[in-house]
Amino acid sequence: MKVKKGDNVIVLSGKDKKKSGKVLQAMPGVDRVVVEGVNMRKRHMRPRKQGEKGQIIDVEAPMHISNVMVICASCKKPTRIGKKINKESKNRICKKCDTTL
Numbered sequence: 001m002k003v004k005k006g007d008n009v010i011v012l013s014g015k016d017k018k019k020s021g022k023v024l025q026a027m028p029g030v031d032r033v034v035v036e037g038v039n040m041r042k043r044h045m046r047p048r049k050q051g052e053k054g055q056i057i058d059v060e061a062p063m064h065i066s067n068v069m070v071i072c073a074s075c076k077k078p079t080r081i082g083k084k085i086n087k088e089s090k091n092r093i094c095k096k097c098d099t100t101l
C-alpha cells in the first residue's frame with residue numbers, strides 16, 4: 001500500500017470530494033485509510049455507567065485508498081507515488097517532482 005499514516009491526502013470522490021486531511025490510520029489488509037475530518041459518521045454511544053447519557057459522536061470512517069490521492073509535501077500537488085529501490089532501502093517518490101516522500 002502506498003498511502004501511509006501521516007500522509008496528507010486529497011479526496012477524489014464522494015461527499016467529501018476535494019477535501020484534504022492527514023491519514024490517521026492506514027489499513028493495508030483492506031486497502032483503506034482513515035483521514036482526519038473526512039468521511040465523518042455519527043456513532044451512537046451507549047451510556048456505560050448508570051446516570052450517564054448516551055451520546056452521538058462524529059468519527060471518521062475508513063475509506064478506500066482509490067478514493068484518495070497523496071499530496072506531495074514538496075510540490076504540494078496531488079500525485080501518484082512511485083518506488084525507488086536502492087540496495088539499502090525502498091523509497092517512495094513523488095512522480096511529479098521526484099522527491100523522496
Ligand SMILES: [Zn+2]
Nearest residue numbers: 072075094097
Ligand atoms: Zn512532488
